[in-house]
Amino acid sequence: MRPVSLLELRQVGYQVGDTPILQDINLTIDQGEWVTLTGPSGGGKSTLVRIMASLLSRTSGELSFVGKSIDDYDPIAYRRRVSYSFQQPTLFGATVRDNLQFPYQIRQLPFDQQRAVTALKYVGLTAADLDKAVVDLSGGQRQRVALLRNVMIYPEVLILDEVTAGLDADNKAFVWSMIRHFNVDDGITIVAITHDQAEIDAAKRLVTLADGRLVGGAQ
Ligand SMILES: Nc1ncnc2c1ncn2[C@@H]1O[C@H](COP(=O)(O)OP(=O)(O)OP(=O)(O)O)[C@@H](O)[C@H]1O
Numbered sequence: 001m002r003p004v005s006l007l008e009l010r011q012v013g014y015q016v017g018d019t020p021i022l023q024d025i026n027l028t029i030d031q032g033e034w035v036t037l038t039g040p041s042g043g044g045k046s047t048l049v050r051i052m053a054s055l056l057s058r059t060s061g062e063l064s065f066v067g068k069s070i071d072d073y074d075p076i077a078y079r080r081r082v083s084y085s086f087q088q089p090t091l092f093g094a095t096v097r098d099n100l101q102f103p104y105q106i107r108q109l110p111f112d113q114q115r116a117v118t119a120l121k122y123v124g125l126t127a128a129d130l131d132k133a134v135v136d137l138s139g140g141q142r143q144r145v146a147l148l149r150n151v152m153i154y155p156e157v158l159i160l161d162e163v164t165a166g167l168d169a170d171n172k173a174f175v176w177s178m179i180r181h182f183n184v185d186d187g188i189t190i191v192a193i194t195h196d197q198a199e200i201d202a203a204k205r206l207v208t209l210a211d212g213r214l215v216g217g218a219q
Pocket residue numbers: 016021039040041042043044045046047048
């Protein structure tokens with residue numbers, strides 16, 4: 001049986017003035033998939049995922065999520081279900097706990113400490129690190145905690161825009177293992193942009209974008 005289609009793009013285009021940035025994008029992403037998006041710099045990858053995340057509006061074509069046009073969703077509710085993380089996430093508050101609690105606070109939900117401890121394990125941190133000061137974390141640890149903050153309340157789709165760029169090999173491996181847990185254990189659909197050759201070689205499904213068009217991996 002075919003899995004549920006989560007995101008469906010039909011003839012999606014994006015143009016600024018007379019300049020086409022994306023053209024004729026046809027792509028279906030099923031529930032539970034892990035899609036790796038790559039291609040030359042300036043090819044339109046960030047623009048495409050920002051459209052999928054409802055941070056930019058397409059200028060042509062159709063985009064649906066779970067069978068319904070994204071125009072029919074409340075944008076805030078949509079962005080909770082389709083979460084977007086980019087390269088340099090920032091931390092705030094004094095401690096790791098402050099950051100992981102934040103998604104619960106804004107939704108007026110009780111903090112799920114058990115979920116936090118499990119998620120911290122994914123990224124090589126422990127329950128004791130909950131009360132660690134943000135200023136005492138390494139750059140790589142900060143990146144991992146910032147990513148965790150985005151998935152504390154499970155999104156259905158996690159869009160990652162070059163989140164491993166600039167990380168050293170150890171931190172890349174932690175972020176990778178975290179993404180694998182989200183995908184395999186939590187069933188979160190992943191769309192990840194990368195230029196990293198090892199990540200491209202290991203891709204489950206590779207989609208390539210060049211000059212604003214899909215040149216490989218589309219369905
Ligand atoms: N608002 C805009 N106005 C003009 N040009 C734009 C705008 N947004 C994007 N572009 C152009 O569209 C092209 C695609 O940009 P985008 O950032 O999506 O590419 P990318 O594939 O993510 O690149 P990289 O791999 O370098 O991050 C680039 O040439 C960029 O300059």
